[in-house]
Amino acid sequence: MALKKAEFNDDEVPIFEEALVYKRGEYWQMRMWLAKEHKYARFSLKTRNRSTAIDKAKLHYHELMAGQLQGKTYFSITTRMGVEMYLEHRKKDVTNGYIVSGRYNTIATHLNHWLKFIGKDVKLKELERTDCENYYASRTKTKKKETIKISQTTVENEQSSVNAMMAWLYKKKETYIDGFDFKKLKAVDKGAEENRRNTFTDDEVARWTVELSKYIKEAEKDLTEPNNLVKAVCGYYLGFSLITGLRRGEQLQLKWSDVEDMEHEVARKNPFDLLKITVRGETSKVRKTRQFVVKDSVYLKGLIELTRQRHTGKILEPDLMALVQDELMFSTNGETAVTARAIGVHFDNLIVLAKIPNKDKRGLVPYSLRHYFITQRVNSNLPPAIVAEMCGTSITQIEKTYYHTTEEKMVSNALAGYYVKDGMLIPK
Secondary structure, three states: OOOOOOOOOOOEEOOOOOOOEEEOEEEEEEEEEEOOOOEEEEOOOOOOOOHHHHHHHHHHHHHHHHHOOOOOOOOOOEEHHHHHHHHHHHHHHHHOOOOOOHHHHHHHHHHHHHHHHHOOOOOOOOOOOOOOHHHHHHHHOOOOOOOEEEEEHHHHHHHHHHHHHHHHHHHHOOOOOOOOEEEEEEOOOOOOOOHHOOOHHHHHHHHHHHHHHHHHHHHHOOOOOHHHHHHHHHHHHHHHHHHHHOOOOHHHHHHOOOOOOOEOOHHHHHOOOEEEEOOHHHHHOOOOOEEEEEEOOHHHHHHHHHHHHOOOOOOOOOHHOOOOOOOEEEEEEOEEEEEHHHHHHHHHHHHHOOOOOOOOHOOOOOOOHHHHHHHHHHHHHOOOOHHHHHHHOOOOHHHHHHOOOOOHHHHHHOOOEEEEEOOOEEEE
């Protein structure tokens, strides 16, 4: 569209009859009408010199015209706005049952790390495929106050989330690229000791379990104190996590109707109960219902009694379990689960009480209890398929991540097919 003005003063210069260079204060500015977008493109030319301003304006004009001919638009939302749009889209996936809320939270965390790297106010349409080449180096660079080393697997997962978002924004015509060309990383040696999942030793778990029992009993001395109720529930949560290997999202969404105390001959002859646990598909990361059995002699009974005390003063049916079937197990009111933050605080307290060293350097977190559970099942020589079925993951994931060789397993393998007689190994 040609400029409407026919006459210009000394501080106004038309550019190819479609743009205008004008002076505001001491600096020269430019504006140009973009017909397809029905908006003016306005920006400072950052110079006080008239002739320099004209040269810069002509360059901008040609760039804008070339972009229009290629179908590109000038106005763009920022990276922050793009992340917000994508997360709103993924939130609908949670509502519709395509992903669980835990997965959504993980995606949000990944994208927030990316925003810190790329900048929140960068225009999406200014991004190039090479802009994230140094993402891995930036994320794994240890700062002075940081004690936890970020793993390569974590960064790879973040990169995958970022490119999934970019592909979606590209389809929405909010960006010119459908992903970044992240630098190819070296294959991780899953068998190397330093690359194994962060978990506990057997001795540490033994100490931790003793302290956990004391911790819960101390909290239960006065349950009228709200903090003690949360402390006790979180304690039972951590103990239950240790014996079931459930993911946080799965465990926090367990209802009393999902756990069955089994009457079984093996259980009757031993000081433990067998618990049949159902993880509903809508609460599972893999969207598939699964059932498995574990043994327990403490945590379920303690949690039942805690729930009974929480209902004190109410008119109860003779069978408490019939009353609370639809209530959440790990909750102070049956309706809202304890928070991940509360679980983390009490987990850290127990780490200190059990005198477990180098928590931060080793990356020990509540999820490490799941790692320990799986590792124990693997080291008990259970086939990968059975471990995968119990834990709701793939056989490939179990073999790749957890089926590393331990010293105990190597000894067991070496002695397989032999028995000891008179101090000598004799083939069976």
